[in-house]
Amino acid sequence: MAAAASKLTSKDFQSDQDVRWCPGCGDYSILANLQRVMPELGVPRENFVFVSGIGCSSRFPYYMNTYGMHTIHGRAPAFATGIKATRPDLSVWVVTGDGDGLSIGGNHLLHTIRRNVNVQILLFNNRVYGLTKGQYSPTSRLGMKTKSTPDGAIDHPIDPLAFALGAGATFVARTIDVHTQHLQEVLRRAHAHRGTSFVEILQNCPVYNDNEWLEVEDRKQRVGAALVLEDDEPLVWGSEGSRAGIRIHDGVPSVIELADDHDAVAKGVAIHHERHETPAYAFALASLQRPAFPLPIGVFRAVDKPSYGELLEDQVATARSRRGEGDLAALLNSGDTWEVTP
Amino acid sequence: MSGKPTEEIERVAIRFCGDSGDGMQLTGTKFTEATALAGNDLSTLPDYPAEIRAPAGTLAGVSGFQVHFSSADIRTPADSPDVLVAFNPAALRANVEDVRPGGMVIVNVDAFTRKNIQRAGYEDDPLPALGDRFEIVEVPITSLNRAAVSSLGLGSRDADRAKNFFALGLMYWLYNRPMEPTLRWLESRFEGNVLEANVRVLKAGHAFGETTELFPGSFIVPRAKIQPGIYRNITGNTAMAWGIVAAGVQLQRPVFLGAYPITPASDVLHELARYRHFGVKTFQAEDEIAAISAAIGASFAGNLGITTTSGPGMVLKQEALGLAVMTELPLVVVDIQRAGPSTGMPTKIEQGDLLLALHGRNGVSPVPVLAAYSPGDCFHTVLEAFQIAVTYMTPVVVLSDTYLANSAEPWLIPDVEALPRRPVEFHTEAEGFQPYQRDPETLARPWAIPGNPGTEHRIGGLSKEDVTGNVAYDPANNEHMIALRNEKVQRIAQEISPIEIFGSDSGKLLVIGWGGTHGAITSAVEAAQEDGLSVSSIHLRHLNPFPPNLGEVLGRFDKILVPELNCGQLTPILRSEFLVPAELMAKNQGQPFKVQEIRDRIGNVLDEEVR
Ligand code: SF4
Numbered sequence: 001m002a003a004a005a006s007k008l009t010s011k012d013f014q015s016d017q018d019v020r021w022c023p024g025c026g027d028y029s030i031l032a033n034l035q036r037v038m039p040e041l042g043v044p045r046e047n048f049v050f051v052s053g054i055g056c057s058s059r060f061p062y063y064m065n066t067y068g069m070h071t072i073h074g075r076a077p078a079f080a081t082g083i084k085a086t087r088p089d090l091s092v093w094v095v096t097g098d099g100d101g102l103s104i105g106g107n108h109l110l111h112t113i114r115r116n117v118n119v120q121i122l123l124f125n126n127r128v129y130g131l132t133k134g135q136y137s138p139t140s141r142l143g144m145k146t147k148s149t150p151d152g153a154i155d156h157p158i159d160p161l162a163f164a165l166g167a168g169a170t171f172v173a174r175t176i177d178v179h180t181q182h183l184q185e186v187l188r189r190a191h192a193h194r195g196t197s198f199v200e201i202l203q204n205c206p207v208y209n210d211n212e213w214l215e216v217e218d219r220k221q222r223v224g225a226a227l228v229l230e231d232d233e234p235l236v237w238g239s240e241g242s243r244a245g246i247r248i249h250d251g252v253p254s255v256i257e258l259a260d261d262h263d264a265v266a267k268g269v270a271i272h273h274e275r276h277e278t279p280a281y282a283f284a285l286a287s288l289q290r291p292a293f294p295l296p297i298g299v300f301r302a303v304d305k306p307s308y309g310e311l312l313e314d315q316v317a318t319a320r321s322r323r324g325e326g327d328l329a330a331l332l333n334s335g336d337t338w339e340v341t342p
Numbered sequence: 343m344s345g346k347p348t349e350e351i352e353r354v355a356i357r358f359c360g361d362s363g364d365g366m367q368l369t370g371t372k373f374t375e376a377t378a379l380a381g382n383d384l385s386t387l388p389d390y391p392a393e394i395r396a397p398a399g400t401l402a403g404v405s406g407f408q409v410h411f412s413s414a415d416i417r418t419p420a421d422s423p424d425v426l427v428a429f430n431p432a433a434l435r436a437n438v439e440d441v442r443p444g445g446m447v448i449v450n451v452d453a454f455t456r457k458n459i460q461r462a463g464y465e466d467d468p469l470p471a472l473g474d475r476f477e478i479v480e481v482p483i484t485s486l487n488r489a490a491v492s493s494l495g496l497g498s499r500d501a502d503r504a505k506n507f508f509a510l511g512l513m514y515w516l517y518n519r520p521m522e523p524t525l526r527w528l529e530s531r532f533e534g535n536v537l538e539a540n541v542r543v544l545k546a547g548h549a550f551g552e553t554t555e556l557f558p559g560s561f562i563v564p565r566a567k568i569q570p571g572i573y574r575n576i577t578g579n580t581a582m583a584w585g586i587v588a589a590g591v592q593l594q595r596p597v598f599l600g601a602y603p604i605t606p607a608s609d610v611l612h613e614l615a616r617y618r619h620f621g622v623k624t625f626q627a628e629d630e631i632a633a634i635s636a637a638i639g640a641s642f643a644g645n646l647g648i649t650t651t652s653g654p655g656m657v658l659k660q661e662a663l664g665l666a667v668m669t670e671l672p673l674v675v676v677d678i679q680r681a682g683p684s685t686g687m688p689t690k691i692e693q694g695d696l697l698l699a700l701h702g703r704n705g706v707s708p709v710p711v712l713a714a715y716s717p718g719d720c721f722h723t724v725l726e727a728f729q730i731a732v733t734y735m736t737p738v739v740v741l742s743d744t745y746l747a748n749s750a751e752p753w754l755i756p757d758v759e760a761l762p763r764r765p766v767e768f769h770t771e772a773e774g775f776q777p778y779q780r781d782p783e784t785l786a787r788p789w790a791i792p793g794n795p796g797t798e799h800r801i802g803g804l805s806k807e808d809v810t811g812n813v814a815y816d817p818a819n820n821e822h823m824i825a826l827r828n829e830k831v832q833r834i835a836q837e838i839s840p841i842e843i844f845g846s847d848s849g850k851l852l853v854i855g856w857g858g859t860h861g862a863i864t865s866a867v868e869a870a871q872e873d874g875l876s877v878s879s880i881h882l883r884h885l886n887p888f889p890p891n892l893g894e895v896l897g898r899f900d901k902i903l904v905p906e907l908n909c910g911q912l913t914p915i916l917r918s919e920f921l922v923p924a925e926l927m928a929k930n931q932g933q934p935f936k937v938q939e940i941r942d943r944i945g946n947v948l949d950e951e952v953r
Contacts, residue, residue, distance in 0.1 A: 015800070017812065046795040051639070061800050062813065067792040069642055070802025071635065072665050078600075078632035082639025082647065083792070085623060086598050090643065090792050108635075111628035312623060319618035326620030328591045329758040331584065335574065336523055337755065338379050342570040 008039035015065040021056060026177035026203035030124065031063055033180055037187045038066075043091045050093050051080045053100040056130040057203075060095040074105025077112035080119045081308070088309045091191070092119040098139040099129045102158060106138075113167040116195035118307040120187075123160050124177075124201050128209035146208075161286040161300060164198040165279045171197040172282060172300045177204060178217050182228075182297060189299055195307045202297075216295050225290065229298030231274050234264040237294045245269030246288070253284050255293065274302040345552065347559040348518065353412030354563060355420035356513065358506075359437045360429030360450075361398050362391055362405040365506040370407025371750075372510055372527065376519040378575045378752050381565030382411040385861065386750045387419035387934070390689055399461045404436040413564040417716075417861030419749060421936035427509050429453060429483070431462035438472060447476045448512075450505070452484035479556050483508050490546035491539045500536075504543040511547025518562050521548060569754060576753040578717035578746035578858075579606070582650075582676060583613035585721035587620050589646055589674075589728035591758075594765035596621040598640035600633035600649045605688040606747045607678040610650045630655035634662040634675065641671045642801070644768060644791035646728055650676040653695050654685065657702070663737055664703040667827065669801040670778075670787050672731035672738075674724065679743040679857075681932040690932025691745045693857050696911040699739040700886055706824045708831040710734075711885040713741040715860035718753035720746060723883060725761070730834055732766050735786040741885075743907075745934050746858040772796020778811040785830035787811075835887040841895055845871055845878030848898035851948055853879040854924070855905055856912055859935055863905055866940035877944055885912070893920045903927055903947055905940055 013035040021027045038048065048066035052058035054073035061068030067090075071079045076094045084092045094112075101109050101123045112119070128146070129135040135148040139160065143152040164172050171193040175186040183201065190197035202213040215225035227237040227246065235246035236258065243258040248270045256267055265271060276282065282301035288294065358369045367388055374386050389406040396403030410420040422442045428434040430453040441447060449469065459467055469478055487505040488498065507524075514521050521544060528540050551557055576584075590597040601611040601624065615624040623640075627633035634649040641647035651659060656677040666673045679695045681687035699711045710730055714723040720742055727738040769775065769788030777799040778787050790797035799811065806823055807814035814820070844864055855863040860881045867879040880895065882888065896902060896916070904913040905927040913926040927943050929935055 044795065046793055046798055049643075049792050050800075061802070064800075066798050067642075068800035068802075069639070069669070070800065070804065071638075072661050072803060075631055075635040075662065078627065078635035079639035079642075081625070081627075081632070082598060082600060082636030082641075083643045085625060085636070086596065086640045086645045087643040087792065107628055108632050111632065316618045316621060316623070323619040326587070326591070326617060326622075328588055328620075331587065331617075331620075332755050332758065333572065333574075336375055336379060337572050337574045338381065339572050340381065340565075340568050340570050 008045060010035040010039060012045055013038045013065050015063050017062050019063050020059065022207050024204075024206040025056070026126065026205070027057060027060070027124065029177045029180070030122075030183065030201055030203065031060065033183045034187060035064070037184050040188070041091070041191050047089060048091050048093070049083055050095060051076045051083065052095040053105055054131070055097040055100040056205075057095050057097040057124040058100060074100050074103070075108055076100070077105065077108040077117075077119075077121065081112055081115070081117050084117055084119050084309055085312055088118070088313060094119055094121040096121065096123050098123065098125045098127060098160065099137045102138040102160060102163065106163075109163070110167045113164055113169045113196045113198060115308040116168075116170055116305055118195055118309050120190045120197045120199065122199050122201055124203040125160055126203045126205035126209055127212050128205055130205050130208055134208035159286055159289070160200045161198070162283060165283050165286060165301065168279070169198045169301065170195040170305050171302050173198070174200045174202065174297045174300065176202045176213065176216055176297060179222075179297070186299065189302070193302060195305055215290060216297065225294055227288070227294035227296040229272050229285075229296050229300065231272060231299070234269045234271050236264045236269060246293070248281070248284050251280060251284055253288060253293065274299050276301070277303070346557070348562050349559060350562050350564060352414055352563070353410070353416065354425065354517065354561065355408060355410040355423045356425040356427065357406055357408040357423035357437060357440070358427045358509070359404055359406035359433040360506070361433070362396060362403050363398060364405070364429050365503070366390075366405045366407050366429075369506045369510050370409055372524045373513060373519070374409050374575060374750055375523050375527075376514060376521070377409060377411045378573065379523055380519055380563075382413060382563055383416050383566040383568055384409060384411040384752060385416055385419045386410070387745065388748045399430055399432050399458050401432050401436050401462065404433045406433070406437060411563055413566050415566070415568075417865050418934070418937055421938050427513065429506075429509070431459045431464055431468065434468065435462045435464060438476070441476060443475060445476055446479060447472065448479045448481060448509075450483035450509075451480035452482045481512070481550075481556065486546065486550060487543055490543050494535050494539055496535060496539060501539065504539050507540050507543045508547040508550075511544040512551045515548045515551030516557060516560050518560055521545070568752070571754045573752045574755055575750050576718055577748055577750045578714065578720045578742055579609040579678070579748070580613055581718050581720040581753065582714075582724055582742060582747075583610045585724035586610070586614060586648060587617050587622060588721065588761060589725050590620055590622060592725065592761055592763045593646060593728060593732060595644065595646050596623065598637060598645045598647050599624045600627050600636035600640070600647070601625070601651070602627050602630045602633045602655060604630070604652045604655045606680060606744045607650045607652045607655070607676070609747070610676065610678075630658040631662060634659040638662060638666050638669075638671055638673055641666075641673050642669070642791070644789070646674075646732070647672070648674040648676065650678070652678045652680045652688075653682050653698070656695055656698055660702045663709065664705070664707045665803045666737035667703070667707045667709060668803050668806070670735045670827075672728075672735055672789070674727045674731055674738050674740060676724065676740045676742065678747045679741060681744070687932045689744065691743055691858070691907060691934055692930065692932065693743060693859070693907040693911065695741060696856070696885060696908070699741060706828065708828050708886070709737055709739055710831055710834050710887065711739045711741065712883055713857040713885055714746055715857060715881050715883060717746050717749055717751050719883075721756070729762060729764050730837070732789070733764070733786065734784050734830055734834055735789060736831060741857055743858045768794065769797065770794050775799075776809045776811070777801060778806055778809050780826070785826060785833055832887050835890045838884050838887070838889045840891045841880050841882075841889045843878050843880055843895065846876070847878070849878055850876035850899065851878070851901045851903060851944065852896065852899035853877060853903045853905065853940070853944065854882065854912070854916070855879065856882040856885060859905055859907065862935040862937050862940055865937040866944060869937065869941050870944045875944060875948055877948065882912070896920050896922050901925065901947055903943065905929070905935055905943070907935070
């Protein structure tokens with residue numbers, strides 16, 4: 001029977017299938033945290049749909065005791081669009097990876113974001129192809145040596161958030177597989193947003209690209225390597241004795257060292273605003289990469305725009321109020337007709 | 343009525359041709375509407391270049407529209423026109439050899455300047471020489487048209503744009519068609535000077551026919567004796583779109599169309615986009631793959647998912663179509679075939695995608711395939727496809743083609759009350775729910791949709807365990823599931839009525855066709871029968887599975903001939919499946935079969951018997 005939304009627990013979201021990721025894979029943590037957040041969202045379990053493509057991350061729907069579709073490589077956003085466009089009542093989540101979403105599925109990701117389809121897209125970024133056993137991906141670093149790039153990768157990587165921002169994303173965030181609190185909060189925010197919520201989750205693949213995100217995954221190192229974004233707060237990171245901030249001048253970010261008694265804002269450190277009309281600011285943030293800069297995590301951008309589904313429902317409602325409910329016989333007999341009599 | 347004498351004739355085929363900017367499609371369409379209202383049976387065929395605007399006056403830019411009408415039953419736009427209306431030398435050159443010997447060729451003589459003649463590739467004025475073989479009628483259309491609108495103060499470019507209506511008015515006079523439908527249409531479409539210009543020009547053309555000495559008299563094609571009822575003109579693409587709307591009404595679920603623009607399928611998207619008040623949602627996707635994927639998503643969520651495309655798009659959709667086979671979701675895929683391979687000839691005709699529809703996917707991936715056989719039949723075929731899709735929980739492919747898509751015929755408007763009605767019922771019972779538990783009769787799995795508590799389940803492309811649908815790699819289970827999916831599609835045959843044979847139930851030759859060749863094949867077989875040959879024909883709408891009695895019917899004939907607009911796609915299937923010596927008649931010119939071609943071939947096949 002249906003459990004009332006309020007009484008659901010994370011257990012209600014666990015399916016009866018054995019989870020089959022490699023031991024130590026970051027996906028376990030993401031799954032557990034999502035299952036923890038789901039009961040809090042006030043959505044009946046039967047109204048959740050998880051949609052994925054192909055890849056390690058795309059096994060996700062099988063482990064969620066909700067409705068789910070494990071589709072074909074790269075196309076999950078398109079399936080999700082069809083679901084959400086016809087069923088605005090559902091909470092639709094897309095789970096993808098850096099290969100699935102940004103390589104074969106780049107086109108669908110782009111257009112789903114552009115349309116602002118009201119779905120959550122979680123892109124697990126481990127900077128490698130796991131399921132096909134270790135080839136470089138579109139987010140792999142230049143020079144990365146893999147089976148398919150024995151001499152090192154020679155294509156320049158793409159940053160998922162920069163990609164999403166370029167597509168006009170209305171909600172863009174980054175979080176970390178093992179950073180439980182942060183991950184949960186970002187998922188809640190993503191769910192609350194209307195339109196496409198794009199979330200990059202930095203995910204460790206211990207088998208093919210271990211410790212890719214060590215600096216931000218490790219609690220101690222994180223303090224000096226991650227810039228935690230808080231709305232209306234200055235872009236400051238570090239701990240006592242090693243504080244610094246980000247200044248953005250003419251769109252170009254730079255680092256300002258801060259003494260402990262410095263007023264960051266007075267020193268020219270930028271204040272984080274999620275709601276800038278222009279994506280230029282968020283884009284500048286997305287350009288911050290290690291090791292020259294800290295890696296920002298949190299919500300980069302959250303702006304309000306009508307979603308694809310709302311506009312579509314508006315058109316249907318307008319057509320119905322203007323022309324009345326469709327009448328098939330009237331349609332078939334419309335225009336020039338003639339009668340043949342016996 | 344004309345003051346000149348009128349002569350009654352049974353049938354006539356007219357082809358309008360000119361630059362693609364001359365409005366030939368519009369002229370043809372308007373003539374068709376007027377002809378339908380005059381009560382004739384008719385069939386039309388547009389022929390236009392793929393380029394939006396090829397250079398004016400060149401062969402590449404020639405656009406044509408043929409309309410065939412009769413007081414008797416007709417099924418094709420006619421092999422060769424009896425009358426050609428050519429707006430310039432290029433149009434003449436591209437079309438005149440198709441005209442029946444002795445036929446009438448009306449030319450806009452104003453366009454026969456040195457420059458235009460040369461641009462068309464003629465050395466000299468071709469008219470004198472053609473006069474030996476055809477009845478040439480030289481009409482100064484451009485100048486007569488300009489004169490008709492001179493007092494309106496239009497620029498010569500604007501004025502010249504109306505000249506197709508001069509020719510239309512002239513043809514209305516020549517064949518005694520009513521002008522009213524066109525006048526009504528003009529009034530609904532234009533206003534002010536433009537309306538006035540078109541009305542004047544149409545009437546001027548008509549009056550010119552009445553007064554000129556070029557035409558001694560006009561012709562009357564009496565009303566045809568056709569089945570009583572209310573008729574309208576319809577093209578295959580419009581019928582397809584309306585059939586999709588009808589499916590939503592008859593199955594009581596909203597339609598979701600995912601589509602990407604592609605010739606010649608885009609018109610179905612355009613048409614459906616106008617029916618939001620039926621709850622029809624159309625989604626112009628970023629590509630062909632997204633179009634089908636979104637449609638499958640919509641199906642999963644409980645809608646009637648459909649995607650429409652043509653050959654190159656059909657290729658791109660195959661992986662997703664395979665997923666729909668594996669997930670056993672209802673879906674309709676419409677492939678309006680065009681001439682390939684590759685981009686091929688996007689506006690030309692071919693039946694090249696049957697094997698693609700049947701076998702275009704990896705692995706064993708059975709899909710039911712239906713083919714419409716006439717423009718109006720597209721309506722019924724797509725409606726049937728949806729019924730099969732939801733009853734058997736399977737994707738279904740509907741094949742149409744460029745010819746069916748664009749040609750028009752009078753269509754007996756179906757009585758909505760009499761249309762099949764099969765409201766969808768979802769599986770809602772949570773107790774004991776298993777996503778791959780099958781209906782014993784249809785083998786369909788249950789359709790349980792998101793939002794229904796207790797039936798939460800996951801589906802995907804990985805191999806499925808019987809009943810539970812869990813991911814499974816068990817060898818015996820895999821074989822069992824493949825067999826089940828095959829068997830499910832074969833069971834659809836129980837819904838197919840036995841084949842109707844055109845002609846005797848047995849004999850020397852059976853001609854078998856599928857799709858848009860129906861008109862040409864039937865007319866050719868009819869002609870051969872009238873000549874006393876022992877020949878019958880059948881036309882297959884169901885290509886997978888076949889009608890249950892097909893094998894038995896094949897066995898009753900000595901020989902089998904299969905005309906196909908490809909290099910043989912149905913033919914090898916008939917041979918391998920029924921072990922019959924099916925003979926292929928292939929044509930790959932981007933054009934439909936001519937009736938005479940098939941009639942001749944029937945004679946050849948039966949050669950010995952005839953003599
Ligand atoms: S290959 Fe990497 S990403 Fe895939 S399951 Fe194993 S650890 Fe996780």
